[in-house]
Amino acid sequence: MLIENMKMAFSAIRINKMRSFLTMLGIIIGIGSVISIVSIGDTMRTMFADLYKEVGLTQAYISIGYWLDDVRQSDYFTLDDLERVKEVFGDEIAYIDSQSYVSADALYGRAKVKFDFQGIDYNYQDVQPVNIIYGRYLNEGDVKGRRKNVVMDVKSALQLFGVENAVGRTFRTTIYGSTDEYTVVGVYKKDLSPFQAMMMGQSDGGSAFIPYTLLTWPNDYFYAMRVYAKDDVNLDDFFGRLKVFIGRLKMRDAEDYYMATAVEEMGMMDSMMGGLSAAVGGIAAISLLVGGIGIMNIMLVSVTERTREIGIRKSLGARTKDIMIQFLTESALLSACGGMIGILLGSGLVSAVGAVLGVTAVVRPSVVLLAVGFSALVGIFFGMYPASKAAKKDPIEALRYE
């Protein structure tokens, strides 16, 4: 009986192909957008999670509160401050530096390339490993001795020197007003996905690591401090104690220091994405509602058109339930077909977006199932009224209908 109903419903849908398609359109668009929004949101979230993992989830950034009016130079950090923190929290800290960046033009012969210099400690490899392909990484001597040595990205080396292996070459650059010769001691390579590159703000220019001890500003101070906790450390507890310690160290209220942790940031990003998905999802739901009303409308037309058929079926012994199920099957099928086309459309869109972002975007099977189920439900819900109208028809009246 169910199979029979399905067959009948299919043939009814097939007879009015154009009309059926137009009716489905609302559902197609609704389901298509739900699928694509949810899946793109999913993909973005995974991408952000990966990105944060890449950047380091145990990371925190500390600086004097930007909201304060009475900031003094002594509120900034000195090398000694960093050393004190390292001493006190040595067991919990994986890495610490001053989170210093400087942009400056690197000059070599006639070549001039804008570089982003990142000040790092020698053990930065522990938390942000890169692949050294020529020469060596910065060492303790470079950092402690404030040597003007750099490790640069292979693409930048190619840009500036025209060779990949730039070890031993020197270039001139001006950092904080002082122009000096810098020597390349190593060349590294790092593969980033287009999305990561985009989010990490990789510029067209070069990028290189230099000892962070060279990037003190203002004067001999560092504006901020960046701490990577060890993986097994309780972050909330540790960062809390760290903040209190820094407050005491700098003779300030701990709350005068600003602290941002990667976990917090990721959570914010996550909830923002979630909110965005929910908002767009709501709009998609409205389009499903409109689609459902479209189905109800066309089913009402269909019921009227087929009044005589209903009369015939009743005269042959169809009960109220039989007619009801027949029309419900039809509207559910109509809606579910729309849902399936919508899924194809949405999946297509998702893979297109994935291709653009250079990631594999995945449509979760649970989302697909939910979408088909939901569209069928929309069909049943909005088919209910037309179907009951059909089922309640008086057989004599229906048979007389022309």
Place this chain on the structure above:
Amino acid sequence: MKEEQLAEELICLEDMAKIYDTGALKVLGLKRVNLTIRRGEFVAIMGQSGSGKSTLMNILGCLDRPSLGHYYLDGVDVAGMSSDELSLIRNKKIGFVFQSFNLISRMSALKNVELPMTYARISRKAREERAEELLKRVGLGKRIHHQPNELSGGQRQRVAIARALANNPPLLLADEPTGNLDTAASLEIMELFTKLHAEGTTVVLVTHEEEIAAYTRRIIRFRDGEIISDQPNEPHRPGIAAQVEKNTDFMEGEG
């Protein structure tokens, strides 16, 4: 004696009346009709339009309920039944043949014949077998997969008759079955009814044409919602049909 009588009587109307309530006034469709039709009869119900014969047809077919009185079909009073119960009765006990054939246009002849069996929840295989057999019986064995619009009027009516026979109902109810057919096709259809009657089916025919009524064995005439005459009829029709009738006459005894 009573039980025997019940077994004999397929249709029994007792003081049955039908009143149409149109709001402003009540119209009496049928006035206290008493009528008995036994199994195996071939009856014509005649009357002009407005005579109440269509109302009677609807009630006999369980499409409508009497306002007063009783209607025993196959020994069961259907007067107080719900619409779903009536559906069940129509499905099992009544085969309809309509003036305008009433086939479902987007279904093949076979599927149309299967329909009453579908509602009787008969398995697909059994349905197909029986539908094919029935179509063969009405002479359409080669056209089982044709759509109604690929068939002539006479052929469509034969599909409708095959469909009416699907659940092997005790009563075949035909409402002006030849009204939309030309003379040749009418003859064909009436021959088929005669044959079915000869095979033992109870046939009740509603018509206003004397030539059609002439095929039957009993003619009941209606006027203004009342029976005005109820007489046996000696069927007279040309050709082979008469022979079929002659051959089966002695088997049935008195007709």
